[in-house]
Amino acid sequence: MSMDSSTSSVSSPSSGIGTTPGSSDSVLPVFINPYTSINIKTHIPIELDLWLPNYNKWNAFFTAMCGKFGFLGHIDGTITSRPTDPTWNQPDACVRSWMYGSISDGVLDLAMAPDQTARALYTAIRDLFQANQEPRAVILNQEFVSLSQGDLPIEAYASQLKQTADALRDVGHPILDRQLVLNLLNGIKPRLANTADIIANMRPLLTFTEAANMLRLKELCLANDNKVASNTALTASMMAACTSASCRSTSSPASQPRGRGKGKGKGGNGGSGGRRKQQQQQPG
Structure with a gap:
């Protein structure tokens, strides 16, 4: 019992x-807070990495998530740390676990430390991406001005430009949208030069997104024109091949056998020749 x-x-x-x-x-009673069982990937779909210019994007996702659950004070310092208070300690541990699950091992190895609060970890990550700003800005700026479309479609080329501009902004050197548009036009393929001239002469100048969309539409039109021209050339070549002597129908009059006519002619010629021979043999 x-x-x-x-x-x-x-x-x-x-x-x-x-x-x-x-x-x-x-x-x-034991209460389980709903934020303790959150899947971080559903709220932050990217992973912060040292080799990708995605710190601003990750930071936007992460701060939005902390604000959603009322935990911004754990990373911006507006809440005093109280390690012995369970009402502070549990949310702080949860925010740290969100960072652990949304950054790469390389970032974690450099930013993680023993007995670290969520704010300390967040600050270490921020400082890691904002360290050595001037040397990184020089390298990124050289990469930015030297980018060209090459064999890339407009969509991929514009994405590369935007990522490099975001990386420059991360190190304190933001790129104006106007400058981004001009750099986009400067590196495109010659076949899009006419569209680039139109965009450059527009007042006010198009935004980067609008310019990229206009170039992408022109690229699609050119690809469709090339496809139509290729199909037309293929049809013309097939028709030209069918009009050659090897494709003529065997039922045409020029190809009909002439055995009967020739036989008749031979027979007639043979008959008249025989009669002339008999006349020559008769006495006068």
Whole structure:
């Protein structure tokens, strides 16, 4: 009987509330906060990496998530740390686990430290991407001005430009949208030069997104024209091949056998020749 009572005093894990075995006076409710079971990938679909210019994007996702659950104070310093207070310690540990699950091992190895608060980890990550800003800005700026379309479609070329501009902004050297548009036009293929001239002469100048979309539309039109021209040339070559002597129908009059006519002619010529021979043999 005592075993039954002690077993029934423990609730199932799915209820979120547990009790302590023993007397009914020692029941202690346990509350499970909903943010402790969050899948970080559903809120931050990218991974922060040292070799990708995605810090600003990751930071936007991460701060939005912390704000959604009311935890911005754990990373911006507006909440005083209280390591011995469970009401502060549990959310802080949760924010740290979100960072652990959304950054690469390389970033984590450089930013992680023992007994670290969420704010300390967040600050270490920020400083890691903002260190040595001037040397990185020089390298990124050289890459930015030397980018060209090459064999890339407009969409991929514009994406490369935007990523490099974002990386420059991360190190304190933001690129104006106007400058981004001009650099886009400067590196495109010659076949898009007419469209680039139109965009460059527009007042006001198109935004980077509008210019990229206009060039992409022109690229699609040119690709369609090339496809139509190729199909037309193929059809013309097939028609030209069918009009050659090897494709003429065998039922045409020029190809009909002439055995009967020739036989008739031979027979007629043979008959008249025989009569002339007989006339020559008769006496005068």
